[in-house]
Structures are given as structure tokens and as C-alpha cells.
Amino acid sequence: MAADTFVQLSLMNLIGGMVIVLGDDPGANSSQNEQDNRHYAHLAYTPVLEPSDPEEVYAYYKEAARQGRERRMPIILRLTTHVCHAKQKIAFAAWNPIAVDRTPRFDAANGPYIPLSATVAELKERALDRLNDFRAYADACPLNRLTDNGNPARGVITWGLPYLSLMDAISVSTDRPDILKLGIVHPIPQDPITAFLKSHQEVLVLEELDDLVEKEIKSRAYDLGLTARIIGKRDHRDWIGEYTPDKVRGILHRIWPEMVPQPFTPGPVSEAPERPPQMCPGCGHRSAFYAIKQALADTDITVAGIGCHTLGYLPPYEIGRLLMCMGASTGIGSGLGLFNQTRRVVVFMGDSTFQQQRLAEIVKAAMAVTGFSVVIARHPCMLKFNREQRRKPGFEPHQVDIDQTLCEQIHNCVARFGCPSFSRAPDGRIEINTDLCIGDGSCVQTCPTHAIGMPSKK
Amino acid sequence: MSTFNIYMIGVGGQGIGLLSEVLLRAADHAGLTVKSVDTHGLAQRGGVVVSQLRIGADAFSPLIGAHDADLVVALERHEALRAADTALKENGTLIYYDTVWQPLPVRLGEVPEVSGEEVSNRCDRLRARLIRVFRPDLADARMQNIVVLARIQRLGLIQGLSAAHYRQAMQDLMDGTVLKRNMALFDDEGAAAEGISA
Numbered sequence: 001m002a003a004d005t006f007v008q009l010s011l012m013n014l015i016g017g018m019v020i021v022l023g024d025d026p027g028a029n030s031s032q033n034e035q036d037n038r039h040y041a042h043l044a045y046t047p048v049l050e051p052s053d054p055e056e057v058y059a060y061y062k063e064a065a066r067q068g069r070e071r072r073m074p075i076i077l078r079l080t081t082h083v084c085h086a087k088q089k090i091a092f093a094a095w096n097p098i099a100v101d102r103t104p105r106f107d108a109a110n111g112p113y114i115p116l117s118a119t120v121a122e123l124k125e126r127a128l129d130r131l132n133d134f135r136a137y138a139d140a141c142p143l144n145r146l147t148d149n150g151n152p153a154r155g156v157i158t159w160g161l162p163y164l165s166l167m168d169a170i171s172v173s174t175d176r177p178d179i180l181k182l183g184i185v186h187p188i189p190q191d192p193i194t195a196f197l198k199s200h201q202e203v204l205v206l207e208e209l210d211d212l213v214e215k216e217i218k219s220r221a222y223d224l225g226l227t228a229r230i231i232g233k234r235d236h237r238d239w240i241g242e243y244t245p246d247k248v249r250g251i252l253h254r255i256w257p258e259m260v261p262q263p264f265t266p267g268p269v270s271e272a273p274e275r276p277p278q279m280c281p282g283c284g285h286r287s288a289f290y291a292i293k294q295a296l297a298d299t300d301i302t303v304a305g306i307g308c309h310t311l312g313y314l315p316p317y318e319i320g321r322l323l324m325c326m327g328a329s330t331g332i333g334s335g336l337g338l339f340n341q342t343r344r345v346v347v348f349m350g351d352s353t354f355q356q357q358r359l360a361e362i363v364k365a366a367m368a369v370t371g372f373s374v375v376i377a378r379h380p381c382m383l384k385f386n387r388e389q390r391r392k393p394g395f396e397p398h399q400v401d402i403d404q405t406l407c408e409q410i411h412n413c414v415a416r417f418g419c420p421s422f423s424r425a426p427d428g429r430i431e432i433n434t435d436l437c438i439g440d441g442s443c444v445q446t447c448p449t450h451a452i453g454m455p456s457k458k
Numbered sequence: 459m460s461t462f463n464i465y466m467i468g469v470g471g472q473g474i475g476l477l478s479e480v481l482l483r484a485a486d487h488a489g490l491t492v493k494s495v496d497t498h499g500l501a502q503r504g505g506v507v508v509s510q511l512r513i514g515a516d517a518f519s520p521l522i523g524a525h526d527a528d529l530v531v532a533l534e535r536h537e538a539l540r541a542a543d544t545a546l547k548e549n550g551t552l553i554y555y556d557t558v559w560q561p562l563p564v565r566l567g568e569v570p571e572v573s574g575e576e577v578s579n580r581c582d583r584l585r586a587r588l589i590r591v592f593r594p595d596l597a598d599a600r601m602q603n604i605v606v607l608a609r610i611q612r613l614g615l616i617q618g619l620s621a622a623h624y625r626q627a628m629q630d631l632m633d634g635t636v637l638k639r640n641m642a643l644f645d646d647e648g649a650a651a652e653g654i655s656a
Contacts, residue, residue, distance in 0.1 A: 032500045051492070086495040087482055100611060167518035211550075247521045268545035271537045271576075273569045275469065275561040277503035315566060383502065414565050420504055423560050424567060425653045434597035435557055 006273065007044045007254045009074045010130070011123040012109045017068030019048070020059065022078045025125030026161075026208050027242030029081045034240075036209035041076050041186045045127045047134045048186040049077040049143065050160040054088040060143065062182065067137065073130050078185070080240070082210075083161050131187055136276045143183025147191070149176040154256065155200035157217070159185055162208050162243035169249045173259050177204070188216050197221055197228040204255060208243040219448070231255055235304040268297040276314055281421045282377025282440035284388065285309045289317040290446065292346070292375075301336055305329040307350025308381075316418045320348055330365070388440050397454050398455035402430055406451035417446040461514035462617065465523045465545040468533030469559050469566050470507050473603035474630065477531070478509035480607060481616070483627035485513050488618050495520035504559070506537060513616070529615055533603055536572045543581040552581055553589040553617060555602045589613065605645045606646070611644075 009018065022040075023037045025031040033199050041048045049068075051060040057079065064075040112119050123375060138144075154177040158166055163181050170176045180196045181188060187313070197203055197217075205214040214232035221230060234254070241247060243371040252260045269398075277285050296302070296319070304320025312319040322332055334346035354362075355375075362374060389395055405428065414422035414430055422430055439455035448453075464481065468474040478494060485492040494511040510522045511585055527545040531551045532538035538554035556574065563569045574590065581588040593605050610616060612625050625641065632640060 029497055038500075041490065082495045082497070082521060085497065087479075088493045088520075164519035165521070169583045171516065171518070174582070218504055244521050244523075245519050247525075270540045272540035272543060272572060273561045275506050275540075276503070277470075277500035277505035277538065277560060280503065308503065313561065411567075415567065416564070417523070417560075420562075420565065422560070423567060424571075426566055428567075428568060433559065437558065443592075 003040070006040065010045045010127045010135060011115060012113055013072045014068070014074060015072055015105060015110055017065060017072065018245070019064045019068055020074055020076045022076050023080070023084055024078065024209070025081045027081070027244075029242075034209060036210045036212070038078065038212050038224050039210070041078075044074050045131045045145070046183060046186070047076055047131070047138070048078050050078045050185045051083060051183075051185060052160055052181075053083065053162045054086050055090050056183075057083065058090055063143065066355075071130060071134065073127075073134075076186075078159050079161070080242075093100070095329075098415075108167055130435070133438055135187040135190065138184040138187055138189040141184055141189065143191050144189050145181045145183070146196070147179040149178050151178050152175060152199060153201050154178070154259075155170065155180065155196055155203045156371050157182065157196065157203060157213075158206035159183070160208065162206050162248060165243050165248040166206060166252075167243040168245040169260055172261075175259055176270055177256075177259070178302065182213075185213060188213055190220060192226065193217055194226070197226045197230070201228045202231060203288050206243070206248065206251070207232070209239065211239075229290055236452040265453070276419075277311060278314065278385050278420055279308060279311050281419055281436050282382035282438045282442060283308065284382065284442075285312060286317075286417065286419060287379070287442045288377045289319050290374075293317055293319060294417075296345065296346070299342070300346055301335065301344045303329045303333045303348065305349035305353050307352065309348055309350055312348070316416050323401070326350075326353050331355075331416060334365070335384075382438065382440060399432060399434060399437040399458050400439060400441060401432060401453045402457050403451050403453060406449050407447075408449050408451075410444045410448055412448060418441055419443050461517045462529070462530065463517075463527045463547075464511040464513070464529045464616070465522055465527035465530045465541055466509040466511070466533075467537040467541045467545075468603075469537065470505050470599075470613070472499075472507070472533040472559075473600055474507045474509055474533060477533075477603040477607060478511065478628045478632055480624060481511055481610075481619075483630050484619050485511070485616070487623040487626045488620070490602040490618055491515040491517075493517060493520045506540070513618075514522050515593050517609050520623055529553070531606060531610070533557070533606065535574065535577060536561055536564075538577050539572045539580060542577060542584070542586070546581070546584055546586055549586060550584065551587040551589065551643060552577070553591060553606060553613075553615065555591040556590050557602060598639075601640065601643055604640050608644045608646070616632050 020038050024037050026034050028034045038048060049060045049064050061077055064077050068075040156166060156177045157180045159182040178200060205217055207213050211233050218230050249260050253262060285308055302319045302321055304313060304323040304327040310320060310323060324332065329347045329349050333345045336345045354444045397410060409428045414424050421433050423433045424430060441455045444452045444454055466474050475496065478488050478496065482492055482494045483484050485581050490513050492513045494509060497508045499505045501512060509522055512520060523545060526548055527547055530541045530546045532541050532554035535556055535558050538552060543553055558571060564571050578588050591606050591609050596602065596605060596625060607624065628637065628640060
């Protein structure tokens with residue numbers, strides 16, 4: 001849905017300009033995939049600036065805003081996770097407050113602002129012209145930087161976080177490549193790139209995720225009849241994962257073995273047990289899943305939505321076996337219900353999704369189908385609730401405790417209810433982790449021998 | 459000047475973010491060039507949180523290479539082992555708060571809890587210095603990070619940083635009762651006597 005609007009922006013006169021901050025997550029540090037959203041820029045003829053560190057984010061942002069305003073077009077500032085979350089000391093320019101003119105300037109004459117088939121050709125022509133004009137700017141832009149290490153044999157073209165990785169990777173090399181660091185990755189600055197290709201024998205395009213820039217460079221080199229050997233991605237490894245210093249060392253070593261020593265070969269994966277995320281102590285979803293699981297048959301199919309409740313897919317609940325995106329669960333559930341007379345389908349969604357999108361659908365479905373039920377779990381977020389309670393004057397923390405004389409190590413608490421506040425000793429003894437328990441007491445009912453005591457003051 | 463790499467790890471909710479920001483600002487107050495990066499991941503849902511700090515003018519990326527951390531700071535025992543396995547340099551230093559927040563496989567009885575011995579064996583293998591920190595009388599578990607901070611300062615684990623720099627950093631980041639309580643814990647001489655120093 002967001003893409004519908006986005007693809008129109010470059011076709012319009014944005015008289016105030018616009019900077020779109022795009023956050024990609026190579027390596028999927030906390031994402032469902034590592035899609036390369038530069039494809040959107042190509043789709044919508046929108047320039048992309050890609051800074052490497054917080055200092056550049058500041059400088060590039062200002063430049064993007066300036067260019068956007070002057071050219072009346074949107075400009076993308078593309079960040080990746082470890083550029084976003086990096087911290088560095090920056091000297092800001094002097095603050096020069098200007099009087100803000102609050103006169104509304106919308107004028108339909110700057111349009112058309114209504115895309116119709118009749119206007120497509122004209123608007124697209126203008127968007128392509130603007131991109132071309134931007135290319136002329138990109139060619140001469142000081143955000144592109146050439147590092148001359150006196151190496152006409154080998155050069156690297158790169159940008160963004162991978163540039164920093166490259167600099168670390170070659171820091172101990174005696175035979176460093178020359179480096180062309182691009183500040184603008186769409187449209188690519190043709191002139192500096194062509195000059196670089198003409199002055200080097202081998203040029204590596206060090207590009208994280210997809211091969212967008214590599215293909216353009218090769219295409220242009222072909223058109224110009226250039227003879228430099230252009231090295232791009234070689235196998236799937238070069239498409240997958242974040243270009244950290246270690247990964248770049250590995251790439252360089254494969255291509256130019258003498259330039260970097262054998263990179264660190266990852267030894268055996270850490271023997272520390274995995275730590276998947278989980279629902280917080282006291283989370284209402286846990287209580288709901290604990291109950292629902294007891295009502296589910298093995299043949300029932302459960303569909304998850306996006307939200308904390310997604311974590312129900314993990315053991316011990318294993319509820320929610322399919323997940324796409326926010327709002328997809330009802331559609332998936334409908335599909336699974338088609339021609340299905342035997343297996344029940346249970347659909348989950350978070351409250352935000354429910355409020356935003358799905359109420360109408362649920363009403364429609366309920367009107368169409370008999371035996372349709374809706375369970376609405378009303379429970380505040382315990383993380384937020386607990387934080388608020390702690391701030392109130394007179395707050396006294398409570399915790400549950402276990403009467404070990406009553407405990408028969410049935411392990412409902414730790415293994416089926418699964419609150420992280422329960423700790424298991426090697427002999428099967430269960431203790432309360434006092435760092436974690438918030439004393440909500442939702443676990444008390446889960447013990448068949450009533451060994452868990454009601455929450456009391458710590 | 460060669461780069462000094464600090465790798466911090468903990469479980470979401472333990473205060474790695476604050477600890478990292480304190481070290482970052484303390485280094486800045488000491489006039490050192492420093493950059494850092496956080497990997498929050500799914501921190502708020504009890505996942506692993508990592509923060510990396512690089513002190514020195516020659517560092518480019520904020521990301522530390524595998525087994526290239528001079529100092530590993532961990533706030534939990536399983537994460538201490540994880541960091542020793544992936545980040546700790548040979549002859550480096552590992553300091554960790556010895557609390558246990560059992561990850562899911564341990565709680566389900568699938569794998570045993572990591573022991574203190576396993577952590578120390580790993581450090582022996584790397585010829586690394588191991589410092590175990592624990593304070594049984596600590597009332598608020600959320601302040602375990604400050605106990606570790608105090609030990610880092612007392613043992614001078616980060617060259618060029620003095621107690622004054624750490625205090626200045628804490629003042630930058632906290633105020634009111636929160637600052638007072640954390641500062642008191644940081645200054646508590648008794649804390650120096652707790653735990654085993656290796």
C-alpha cells in the first residue's frame with residue numbers, strides 16, 4: 001500500500017522537496033528478510049544517497065534536503081542497520097534560526113497532482129528528465145570520493161557501510177587498491193566511474209545485497225568499449241549477509257589473495273545455547289496460548305500475524321505456523337479454509353492490526369460463515385504496565401515463590417506455560433529467577449499441585 | 459595508536475544500552491576518538507543485545523571482527539560464553555556479571571545450563587584474563603551493569619579512562635534519583651571487595 005503512493009512521488013512537483021529515509025537490514029539483524037530496497041528507487045526514478053557513518057548521515061541529509069527542494073523531487077537517503085545504530089561524535093554546523101513562513105503554498109497549478117492514464121506519458125517524461133539532470137549533478141558531486149593509493153592495477157568501487165569494512169580490511173595491506181567511494185548510488189555517477197575504469201586494470205564492485213550498481217557499470221563499460229576487468233558477485237555468498245569487515249576480508253582474499261591474509265575462518269559455532277526472543281514475564285499472550293493450546297487438536301492449523309504474539313510459534317506453544325506480514329493472517333486463514341472440511345483453521349492477529357485493518361473483514365467473514373468465533377485477548381502489555389507501576393509512589397515489587405515440599409516436578413510451569421522467570425536446575429528442581437519475575441501471578445493456576453505461591457512482597 | 463575494541467553483550471532488559479553509552483561518553487570525555495554501534499535485534503523480547511565500541515583514530519567500521527575484542531563485557535553467563543566463543547581476542551579480557559537468565563533450550567531441559575567452569579575453560583584456551591563479578595546483596599537487578607562498570611573502572615580495564623570520566627558520562631545520561639542511586643553504587647568501595655578477580 002505504501003508503494004502505491006511512493007511510485008507517484010517522483011512524477012509530481014514536490015515544491016518543498018522531500019527526503020525519504022530508507023532503512024535496509026542486510027544480514028537481517030531484526031528483519032524477516034534482507035530485501036534490497038534500492039529496487040524501489042529504480043522502480044520510481046528516485047535518486048539514492050548512501051552515507052557510511054553518522055557524520056555522513058548528517059552531511060548527506062542536508063544535501064538531500066537541499067537537492068530535493070531545488071529540484072522539487074523526492075530524494076532517498078538509504079541507511080542500513082549498523083549505520084542507523086552507529087554512534088560517533090559529530091560537529092554540527094551553527095544553528096541559524098530562520099523565520100518560518102507559514103503561508104500555505106499548495107497550488108493545483110503546480111500539478112497535476114492526480115495521476116491518470118492521460119497524464120502518464122507527460123509525467124514520466126518529466127521524471128526521467130529530472131533523473132537525468134540529477135545524474136549530471138551526481139557526476140560532479142563532492143560526496144563521491146577517490147582514495148588514491150597509487151595502484152593502477154587494482155581499484156574498488158563501493159559505498160555505505162561496506163566502505164568502512166573495506167578500509168578496515170585493507171588497513172594492514174601493503175598493496176592497497178585505489179578506492180572510488182560513491183555518495184550517490186542512483187543514478188550512478190557515470191563520469192567518475194568511467195574515469196576509474198579507464199585508469200585501472202581490475203575493478204572490484206564491492207556491493208552488498210543485490211547487483212544493481214554492478215550491472216549498470218558493466219552495461220556502460222560495454223557501451224563505451226572499456227577494457228578494464230570488472231569483478232562483481234561470483235556466487236550466492238556475495239548476495240547474502242551484511243558486508244562486515246570479516247566478510248569483506250573474505251571477498252578480497254578470494255579475488256586478490258595476496259592483498260589480505262587468510263581471513264579468520266569462523267570456528268565451531270558458539271556452544272552457548274541459542275537465545276530466541278520470547279514473551280516477557282507476565283505477558284497476556286502466554287496465558288492465552290497456554291489455554292488455547294489445550295483446546296487445539298493436532299490437525300488444527302494456526303496462522304500468526306505480526307506482533308509480540310508471533311512469538312507463540314516457539315516451543316512450548318508452537319502456535320502460529322504461517323506468517324507473512326501485518327494483516328495477512330485473515331487472508332491466509334481464508335485460503336486454508338477453502339475446500340477444507342476437516343481441519344480447523346485458527347487465525348491470530350495483534351491489536352494494532354485489528355484496529356487498523358481487520359475489523360471489517362472479520363465482520364464480513366462472520367456474516368458469511370456459521371460457527372465462526374472470535375477471541376479477543378484484552379490484556380495490557382506487561383512490559384509497559386510494569387514500568388508504569390514501578391514509577392508510582394509506594395510501589396512494592398512482588399514475586400511468586402515455589403513451595404518445594406509441594407512441587408512434584410511435573411514441570412507445567414517451565415515447560416508448558418514457559419514463563420522465562422522459571423529456572424530449571426540439572427536435577428529438575430524449579431526456582432524463580434528473582435531478576436525476572438514481576439509478580440503478576442498468571443503462572444499460579446498452571447501448577448497441578450499448587451506449589452506456586454501467590455505473589456507476595458519480595 | 460592501535461585500536462582498543464570493546465564488545466558488550468547481554469540479554470534485552472539488562473541495561474547494555476546504558477552501559478555502552480556510558481563507556482562511549484566516558485571515552486569522549488577523556489578526549490579519545492571513539493565510535494560504537496548497537497545491535498538491538500529483538501532486545502525487548504529477551505533476545506541478545508550486542509554493543510561494540512572501538513577506541514582509537516584508526517578504526518573505520520564500528521564493527522569488530524571475529525575474535526578481535528580486547529575487552530568483552532557480558533552481563534550474563536550464557537552470553538559471556540557466546541562472546542568468548544565469537545568475539546574475545548587471544549590474551550584479551552573477559553569481565554562478566556555472573557547472573558543466569560536461562561535461554562529457552564535450557565528451560566525446556568534440552569541442554570544444560572552453562573557453568574562458570576565452561577566460561578573459565580574458554581578463557582584459559584584463549585589465554586584471556588577472566589573477571590567474574592557478582593554482588594549478592596544487590597537489591598535492584600537492573601543495576602548489575604553499574605556494578606560491572608565500577609569494576610571496569612577500579613581495575614583500569616580501559617586505558618585513559620578515569621573515574622571522573624565515567625562519572626561525567628553518567629551525569630550526561632541520568633538525573634534525579636536514578637543518577638544518585640547509580641552514582642552511589644558506582645562509588646561504593648564495598649563493591650570492589652565482591653567477586654573474584656583473575
